[in-house]
Amino acid sequence: MVSGYFFGSSALPWELARIDCEDRGKRLVCLKDEALYNSAVSYLQNTIGSLSTDVWIGLRTYSASAPFTYQWMDNETAVFFDWNSSVGEPNDQEDDFCIRLYKNTLTMGTWLCHDANQYLCEDAPINGNWSTWTAWSDCSSTCGNGSQSRVRYCDSPYPSGGGAFCTGSSSDDQLCHLGDCSVNGMWSVWTGWSDCIQVQCGVSNRTRSRSCDSPVPAGGGSDCVGVATETEGCVNSTCPPGNRKCHKN
Structure with missing residues (x-):
C-alpha cells in the first residue's frame, strides 16, 4: 500500500466495497481530475499489476431516469474526462449504475452496482478545524486606549488527504483600556x-x-x-x- 491507497483484492458488490473502505478509515477513490486519475492508474499498474476483475471506484448514480447524474463519495457531481468511448458511456444508462475501471484499459465505465469487483480505497480527506483561541495578548498601551490580539491555528485537525482548509480568520483584535493615563x-x-x-x-x-x-x-x-x-x-x-x-x- 502506497500513497494512502488500499487495494481490495476480494470481489465485492459496490456497496460492500464502500463499507469495507470506510471500516478501514478510508473511502472508495474519488478520481475527480486527471492528476488523481493518473495517480490511481499508476498505483494499479505499478503496484498491483495484473487484475482479475474490474475495479470499483467511488462514483455511482442514484438517478431513477435519464439524464443520469453521477456523484462522488462526498456527493459532488462528477464531471467526466476519461470514459470508454467505444461504449459511449455514461449516456443512455439505466438507473443504479456504479463506475468501475476496466481491468485491461483502466478507463471508466458503468456496471450494475450489485456485481462483484475488486476495489480501490484511499485515505478519506480530513477537513481542517480551528484550535481554540489563544489568550489575549497584553494591551499595547499601559494606559488609555490600546489594542490586543489573539490567534488560532488550523490544526485540530490539520487538513489532510485533500481536505479543506479552515474558513475564517486566524487572528482577532480588540480595543483595550487599562484606565486613564x-x-x-x-x-x-x-x-x-x-x-x-x-x-x-x-x-x-x-x-x-x-x-x-x-x-x-x-x-x-x-x-x-x-x-x-x-x-x-x-x-x-x-x-x-x-x-x-x-x-x-
Whole structure:
C-alpha cells in the first residue's frame, strides 16, 4: 500500500466495497481530475499489476431516469474526462449504475452496482478545524486606549488527504483600556487685571486669576503648583490726584 491507497483484492458488490473502505478509515477513490486519475492508474499498474476483475471506484448514480447524474463519495457531481468511448458511456444508462475501471484499459465505465469487483480505497480527506483561541495578548498601551490580539491555528485537525482548509480568520483584535493615563494639571494663562478697587482709605487693589485646567489633572496626576489668584496695589484713576486725601472723623 502506497500513497494512502488500499487495494481490495476480494470481489465485492459496490456497496460492500464502500463499507469495507470506510471500516478501514478510508473511502472508495474519488478520481475527480486527471492528476488523481493518473495517480490511481499508476498505483494499479505499478503496484498491483495484473487484475482479475474490474475495479470499483467511488462514483455511482442514484438517478431513477435519464439524464443520469453521477456523484462522488462526498456527493459532488462528477464531471467526466476519461470514459470508454467505444461504449459511449455514461449516456443512455439505466438507473443504479456504479463506475468501475476496466481491468485491461483502466478507463471508466458503468456496471450494475450489485456485481462483484475488486476495489480501490484511499485515505478519506480530513477537513481542517480551528484550535481554540489563544489568550489575549497584553494591551499595547499601559494606559488609555490600546489594542490586543489573539490567534488560532488550523490544526485540530490539520487538513489532510485533500481536505479543506479552515474558513475564517486566524487572528482577532480588540480595543483595550487599562484606565486613564496619569496627567499632571497645568495652569491656563492669566486673565486680564480687574478694575482697581478701593479696599480702604488710600489703598486700592486689582486682581487676576488662572485655572488648573490646561489640562485638568487626571488619572492620579498632580494638581498645579502655585496660586490661582494674584493681587497687586493700584492707583484708582477715577479719583482726581488732588483729592486723594483721607478724612478722619
